[in-house]
Amino acid sequence: MATIGYARVSSTGQSLEVQVDQLRAAGCTKIFEEKISGTSQQGRAQLALALDYVRDGDDFLVTRLDRLARSMTDLRDIVDRLIAKNVEFRAIQQGAIDTSSSGGRLMLNMLAAVAEFEGDLRRERQSEGIAKAKAEGRYRGRPKSIDPEEVRRLLASGMGPTAVAQQLGVGRASVYRVTASKAA
Secondary structure, eight states: OOEEEEEEESSTTSOOHHHHHHHHHTTOSEEEEEESOSSOSTTOHHHHHHHHHOOTTOEEEESSHHHHOSSHHHHHHHHHHHHHTTOEEEETTSTTOBTTSHHHHHHHHHHHHHHHHHHHHHHHHHHHHHHHHHHTTOOOOSOOSOOHHHHHHHHHTTOOHHHHHHHHTSOHHHHHHHHHHHHO
């Protein structure tokens, strides 16, 4: 019997260190880590590897439910796969969640439903705020990071793409995209 951990953050700028430390302290002998959104199971290679790796009698740990899944459907799917393999699931910061007991399974479903509800409310509030800002003329979306005319002017003056990129504070690929769009 092994204790396997899974740690996830949504973006490459975030650190997995705190989760990994907590999983090690909880006795995990192997930890799968990834930096990717938890809104879907798609593209989560380390999660897929972890689910393939666990065996009958193992424990599968995460620090919190939202590290494993953001939707109740995905969470139930993942936990059902673990249970089918006779693997116990625990969220160590949410101690009542332990699939080895009926009470733990009940808490899993209740907390998953509440978490999904909170996410839905947050998205609704954000949409309402954007709609209000658009109606008031205050929302214009993300500003363009580069002015194509400025790029073309600098290139026409004899500057190379690298120098143009440095002067404008953008990546060289952005300069090349402008030149490619001009040709199209």
